[in-house]
Amino acid sequence: MGILDTAAKTAARARYAAQQGLRSAWYGAQMSAARRSANGFNRPGEPEFRPTRGTPDMAALRRAYFQLFIQDRLNVEAGLYPAPQDIRVRDLPDALKSARAFMADVAEVDRRRMARDGTEIQSHIPEGSNRYPDYYQQNFHYQSGGWFTDESAELYDTQVEALFSGTADAMRRAALAEISRELKGRDQRTVSLLDMACGNGRFLSRVMKIYPRLKASGLDLSPNYTEAARKRLARWPHVSVLHEAAEAMPLADASLDMVVSIFLFHELPPEVRGAVLAEVSRVLKPGGLFILADSTQFGDYPEMDGLLEYFPHGFHEPYYEGYLSWDKAAACHAAGLVKERETLAFLTKVTTWRKPV
Numbered sequence: 001m002g003i004l005d006t007a008a009k010t011a012a013r014a015r016y017a018a019q020q021g022l023r024s025a026w027y028g029a030q031m032s033a034a035r036r037s038a039n040g041f042n043r044p045g046e047p048e049f050r051p052t053r054g055t056p057d058m059a060a061l062r063r064a065y066f067q068l069f070i071q072d073r074l075n076v077e078a079g080l081y082p083a084p085q086d087i088r089v090r091d092l093p094d095a096l097k098s099a100r101a102f103m104a105d106v107a108e109v110d111r112r113r114m115a116r117d118g119t120e121i122q123s124h125i126p127e128g129s130n131r132y133p134d135y136y137q138q139n140f141h142y143q144s145g146g147w148f149t150d151e152s153a154e155l156y157d158t159q160v161e162a163l164f165s166g167t168a169d170a171m172r173r174a175a176l177a178e179i180s181r182e183l184k185g186r187d188q189r190t191v192s193l194l195d196m197a198c199g200n201g202r203f204l205s206r207v208m209k210i211y212p213r214l215k216a217s218g219l220d221l222s223p224n225y226t227e228a229a230r231k232r233l234a235r236w237p238h239v240s241v242l243h244e245a246a247e248a249m250p251l252a253d254a255s256l257d258m259v260v261s262i263f264l265f266h267e268l269p270p271e272v273r274g275a276v277l278a279e280v281s282r283v284l285k286p287g288g289l290f291i292l293a294d295s296t297q298f299g300d301y302p303e304m305d306g307l308l309e310y311f312p313h314g315f316h317e318p319y320y321e322g323y324l325s326w327d328k329a330a331a332c333h334a335a336g337l338v339k340e341r342e343t344l345a346f347l348t349k350v351t352t353w354r355k356p357v
Contacts, residue, residue, distance in 0.1 A: 012083070016073050019087055024166035030099055031162040037103075038110045049313050051306030053298070060303040065167065068346035072170045080180040081173060081210055098158040105144050105155065112142040118316035121146035133245070135269050135319070136221060142316045147222035153200045154228065167346050172203050174345035175262055175293040178352050179207060182258060182289050188214045191257045194283070195219070196246050196276075197264040201229030208236045221245045247275040251283045259284060260291040263348075266323040273326065277335035281355055290337055290353040293345075298324045300349055 042048050076083045112120060122137050125148060138146060143159060145152035160168045183191060188211045195204040198218030208216060218233070218241040220226045226243040233239045244250055246264065259280050265273055280290050298305050312320040328351065329339060337353035344350075 009077070013073060015086070016076070016083060017069070019084065020069055020072075020166070020170070022087060026095070027158075027161045027164075027166035030102055030158075031165060033103060034106045034162065037106055039114055043114055043116070049310070051309040053305035053309060054303075056305075056307035056310075057303035060301060061307065064301060064304075064344070064346050065165075068167060068170055071343075071345065072173055075173065075177045080177045084169070084173075098155070101151075101155050102158045102162060108144050109142045112139060113314070113316070116316075118142060118318065121148055124148060132221065133272075135272065138316065138318065140267060140316060145224075148224060150224050150228070153222070153225045156200055156225075157202055164347065169206075171345045171348035172206070172262055172293065174343055174348060174350045175203070175260055175291050176206065176210075177343075178289075178291045178341070178350060179258065179260065180210075183211065183214075191215060192255065193217070193258040193260065194249075194251070194256050196249075196259055196261045196280070197221075198225075198229050198241065200225045201232035201241065203260075203262055204229065204239070205232050208233065208239060212236060217242065219244055219246065219249060247272055247279060249279050249283060253282055254285045254288075256283050256288060257285055258289050258291065260293070262293045264294065265292065265326075265328075266295045266317065266320045269319050270322055270326070274331055274334070277331055277337070281335040281337055284355040286355055286357045288355045289340075290332075290355070291350065292328075292332075292353065293348055293350045295320070295323065296344065296347050296349045297326065297328070300344060 075081060112118065118138050118140075121139050124145075125132065125137055136147065140146060141159070143152055143155075157168075164171070179193070192215040193207070195201075195207070195216065195218045198204050198220050199222070201218060204216060204218050208214065216236075216239050218226075218229050218239070220229065220241070221244065223243060226241055229241045233241065242250065246261075261276075261280075265276070268276065284290060295311075296304075296308065298308065308324055309321075311317060332339065332351075332353050336355065338356055339351060340354050341352045342349065
């Protein structure tokens with residue numbers, strides 16, 4: 001590598017570090033402001049919550065945080081995906097609007113959290129509707145609207161980025177790296193991919209910007225998030241978004257080359273996780289790949305196990321505590337899937353599973 005190439009790489013790394021640092025500072029400041037205006041983890045009159053797995057090692061958390069961005073940049077340099085888009089001045093009005101909406105909702109989220117009211121949304125779902133299972137009819141994270149309002153679909157990205165101090169997109173890109181590895185040397189026009197529980201379409205839109213001729217589709221149970229995803233993906237008219245449940249996908253057997261799932265399984269009851277994995281195995285072609293990106297679990301970072309215990313206590317995540325000890329390998333093997341790779345990306349674990357030929 002010549003001097004000019006080295007200088008260019010150094011400059012690109014410096015630009016990346018500055019951009020991600022600014023992004024983390026922006027969302028970290030929003031989360032800090034939210035914490036200051038909230039009432040803390042504990043309710044008056046209740047015993048103070050103490051993790052049973054030890055005090056979290058914050059130095060280990062910082063190391064994992066920096067390792068995420070190091071690996072993200074190395075993935076860019078390896079050609080797995082383009083560098084994240086530079087922050088633009090013209091994006092500032094939208095960023096400020098989202099920040100104001102996030103802060104405006106903090107008080108409502110805190111009200112539900114202090115009352116431990118995670119089912120407020122049930123009063124807004126039409127009576128007699130059997131489309132949505134009981135486990136789904138909740139205000140996950142105590143967020144306003146649960147999965148059932150346009151406002152929730154619009155605010156979700158800011159909420160997640162604030163929660164993880166600007167690292168959510170970088171963690172998702174660890175799943176994007178696996179898609180790119182699988183597509184290497186293949187004609188994207190012949191490859192079918194499903195983004196299962198695609199939410200408002202943020203991740204799938206990133207995939208399509210890199211692979212615009214991929215035979216992609218999305219699926220989500222939320223009517224509002226599904227509609228938001230359709231709007232976001234409208235520039236790729238061949239991409240369809242289905243308003244359906246992951247445990248009963250209206251897709252043909254052995255019809256997909258890839259299925260990707262991001263941040264879904266920790267929000268499912270144990271029995272539903274198994275049903276979803278069975279569906280994934282059913283719709284994958286022999287030799288197809290399942291990319292599962294979700295929260296880290298107990299033992300992934302032993303020195304941070306205590307931190308994971310805080311999450312279901314401070315936020316409405318009714319199935320997260322059980323997920324932390326869920327035997328993912330046994331469940332995937334029971335569904336006929338074989339593990340290939342595992343990557344830790346800060347507080348996200350990405351595993352890939354192959355359906356045998």
